[in-house]
Every structure is written in structure tokens, then in C-alpha cells.
Amino acid sequence: MADIKIYGFAPSSYTWSTRLAAEEKGITHELLPVEFGSDPHKKLHPFAKIPIMEHGDNRLYETNAICRYIDEAFDGPALQPSDTFARAEMDQWISSIIDYYYDWCIRRIVVERIVVPSRGGETDEEKVADAIPHAAYTMKVANERLGKSDYLTGNDPSIADFMMVPVAFYLSQVPEAEKTIAGNSAVEAWLGRMQSRPSFAATVPGPPGS
Numbered sequence: 001m002a003d004i005k006i007y008g009f010a011p012s013s014y015t016w017s018t019r020l021a022a023e024e025k026g027i028t029h030e031l032l033p034v035e036f037g038s039d040p041h042k043k044l045h046p047f048a049k050i051p052i053m054e055h056g057d058n059r060l061y062e063t064n065a066i067c068r069y070i071d072e073a074f075d076g077p078a079l080q081p082s083d084t085f086a087r088a089e090m091d092q093w094i095s096s097i098i099d100y101y102y103d104w105c106i107r108r109i110v111v112e113r114i115v116v117p118s119r120g121g122e123t124d125e126e127k128v129a130d131a132i133p134h135a136a137y138t139m140k141v142a143n144e145r146l147g148k149s150d151y152l153t154g155n156d157p158s159i160a161d162f163m164m165v166p167v168a169f170y171l172s173q174v175p176e177a178e179k180t181i182a183g184n185s186a187v188e189a190w191l192g193r194m195q196s197r198p199s200f201a202a203t204v205p206g207p208p209g210s
């Protein structure tokens with residue numbers, strides 16, 4: 001039996017981050033699907049989102065809460081810095097990823113470019129074009145930080161890095177990469193480091209529909 005259950009779908013950015021955290025911690029997880037918006041789903045998550053984690057009788061939603069729980073409930077490598085400032089910086093990055101990076105890079109570009117067409121819809125080109133300078137700016141900010149250390153909060157990866165991986169990886173896969181992430185050498189080097197970790201190979205989702 002796996003150490004924890006994660007309800008979600010492999011391509012979901014937030015689900016992916018929790019799976020990365022589990023792999024990095026060295027625990028096993030079982031990925032279980034949900035029927036979006038169904039009563040069983042709402043029983044697991046009152047706002048009908050993914051991911052949701054179960055560990056015995058403990059059930060949690062919200063990616064940051066899940067990643068922290070994984071880190072603190074199990075033995076294994078620390079996924080959070082011990083230094084007070086670095087820990088606060090991790091919180092700063094997690095909030096920024098959820099509030100700014102996810103919105104500009106994922107919701108307005110990647111979802112429009114990859115998810116919408118994969119479901120038979122049409123990309124809102126205006127929405128994508130409007131988002132490009134904002135997404136480029138988010139990458140510039142990350143690039144400045146990653147120019148100072150190998151990871152977002154120092155010399156070891158933390159939950160902030162595991163939450164940034166889906167954003168940066170998906171953005172690097174769309175044509176808008178050229179105008180947003182490309183040329184940010186520190187982000188590109190960081191993404192290369194993150195992609196070379198076994199946790200990435202163990203969790204990277206296939207193309208849409210696979």
C-alpha cells in the first residue's frame with residue numbers, strides 16, 4: 001500500500017507539485033482520479049479542485065498545505081529551509097507562484113495554448129498576447145533570484161521550487177516560450193537542474209490526451 005493517496009490528474013500543475021514533493025521525500029503515492037464537480041469530489045474538496053491528499057485519516061487540500069505536510073509527517077530529506085529568512089522567502093515564492101506566475105503563465109498562456117485546443121476549443125489569441133509581457137516579467141523576476149543561488153531559496157530545492165517546476169516547464173513547451181522564458185539563462189539552468197532530478201522523471205506528465 002502506498003504511503004499517501006493523491007487525488008488529481010497527472011497533467012495538473014498543482015497535482016504535479018505534490019507528486020514531486022512526495023518523490024523528493026522518498027515516500028510512495030497512489031494517484032487517484034476524481035470526477036470533477038461530483039458529490040464524491042466535493043466531499044474530498046469543498047471547492048471541487050485538485051489535488052487532495054489522504055494519509056490514513058488525515059485529509060488535506062491546497063498544494064502548499066499538502067507539500068508541507070508531506071515534508072513534516074515523514075522522515076527523509078528536508079523540503080523546507082531551516083533558516084528563518086530562507087523559510088520566509090520560500091513562503092514569498094509560493095504565494096507569488098500561486099497569485100502571479102500561475103495566472104500569467106499557466107491560466108492565460110499554457111491553458112489557452114494546450115488545454116483549450118486539446119478539448120476541442122479555440123485559443124483566445126488576444127488573451128495569450130496580452131499575457132506575454134506579464135509572463136515574461138515573472139520569468140525576469142525569477143531569473144534575477146536564480147542568478148544568486150541554484151534554487152529559489154538557496155543551495156537546496158524547496159517546496160517553492162517544486163511549485164515552480166510545472167509553471168516553468170509548461171511555459172517552456174509552448175511557442176510563447178520564445179518571448180517569455182527563453183533567454184533567462186538562470187531560469188533555464190535551474191529548469192535543467194530540476195529536470196535532471198529523479199522526481200521529475202518519475203512524475204512528468206505525457207502530452208495532453210496521453
Ligand SMILES: N[C@@H](CCC(=O)N[C@@H](CS)C(=O)NCC(=O)O)C(=O)O
Nearest residue numbers: 012013014015049050051062063064
Ligand atoms: N489553491 C489550490 C488551487 C488548485 C487548482 O486550481 N487546481 C486546478 C488544477 S491544477 C483545478 O482543480 N482546476 C479545475 C477547476 O478549476 O475547475 C491549490 O493550491 O491546490
